[in-house]
Amino acid sequence: MLHYQPKQDLLxxxxxxxxxxxxxxxxxxALTYARFGASLILIGRTLHKLQSVSQEIEQLTGKSADIYVLDLLTATHQEYTELAQSIAQKHAYLDGVLHSAGLLGVVSPIIEQPVVEWHEVMQVNVNGAFMLTQVLLPLLLKAPNASLVFTSSSVGKQGRAEWGAYSVSKFATEGLMQILSEEYKNSSLRVNCINPGRTxxxxxxSAAPNEDPMTIKTPADIMPIYLYVMSDDSLRKTGISFDAQPARNVNITE
Ligand code: NDP
Incomplete structure (x- = not known):
């Protein structure tokens, strides 16, 4: 577990x-960020799920969240542009973006990877994240300090048999993060990845149907690093691929 003790008004x-x-x-x-004081913009593919998160945020904080339904598989450049315009009408800038949406695709050897699913995984995990990032960058660059966070994976750093398109897409995610962090290294924008680890x-x-889910961490368990990357405690940290579940206890500021 990471030793990070966030203040209640952190965000x-x-x-x-x-x-x-x-x-x-x-x-x-999203729920954790709201609990620590942030205003939230929720993006997802399924309206009722977003509504339920928004309701929970309102119960927790008294503040409502903005909801936008966006399907990263099918959205056109025009839709991304309109989304950014609509956000810009309500918010002068964005302090942070977390790309957590992702598609697993089919776990199978490359020789059997279905071509259609391969393209879908690339579209959601790589092309969609790229297109959304591109339209949101102006809003991030207007913030006093902004944090752009991509979600990686262990198989995005070391290839593993049968992880196919998903693994390749996460290598691409690491690459996108590194390129952006270089491009904005002299700006107020920091760009990093989080590898959640088995969660x-x-x-x-779906990826590990034979695993006992009770033996692995919950999303709530890995929230310290998610808070850290969005908070001012991580100012000037850029180009880093953080592990939410490091193999050994380490100080995350190192
Ligand atoms: P879930 O499947 O629980 O959640 C994924 C989310 O992405 C869902 O809300 C889903 O929407 C959304 N999504 C999927 N496809 C699209 C799309 N086309 N357009 C918009 N949204 C979409 O996965 P996790 O929470 O486990 O994964 C979160 C991130 O963490 C992913 O990037 C994943 O690759 C990564 N990761 C997860 C690990 C784990 O062990 N869980 C390990 C390493 C990395 P909907 O609810 O509508 O389906």
Whole structure:
């Protein structure tokens, strides 16, 4: 477990956008950010899931969250542009963006990877994250200090048999993060990845159906690093791929 003791008002005054906010890690991150004082913009594919997160945020904090339904698989450049315009009408800038939405695709050897699913995984995990980032960068660059966070994976750093398109997409995610962090190294924008590690969500259950979910961490367990990257405690940290579940206890500021 990471030794990070966030203050209760850690994120107050910040406006944070989370993709994949309807379920799994993204849902938990949105709720956690709200609990620590942030205003939330929730992006996801399923309206009722976003509404339920928004209701929970309102119960917790008394503040309502903004909801935008966006399907990263099918959204056009025009839709991304309109989304950014509509956010800009309500918010002068964004203090942070967490890309948590992701698609697993089919776990199988490359020789059997279905071509259609391969393209879908690339579209959601890589192209969608790129297109959304591109339209949101102007809003991030207007913030006094902004944090852009991508979600990586262990198989995005070391290839593993049968993880196919998903693994390749996470290598691309690491690359996108590194390029952006270089491009903005002299700006107020920092760009990093988080590798959540094995976490109890429906994606993990599909990836490892024989694993006992009770033996792995929950999304709530890994929230310290998610708070850290969005808070001013991580100012000037950029180009880093953080592990939410490091193999050994380490000080995350190192
Ligand atoms: P979940 O499947 O629980 O959640 C994924 C979220 O992404 C869902 O809210 C889903 O929406 C959304 N999503 C999927 N496809 C699209 C799309 N086309 N457009 C918009 N949103 C979409 O997964 P996790 O919470 O486990 O995963 C979160 C991130 O963490 C992912 O990037 C994943 O790759 C990564 N990760 C997870 C690990 C784990 O062990 N859980 C380990 C390493 C990395 P909806 O609810 O509507 O389906």
């Amino acid at each position: 107050s005054g910040k406006t944070l956008l989370v993709t994949g906010a309807g379920d799994g890690i993204g849902r938990e991150a 109890r969500t429906s994606m993990r259950a």
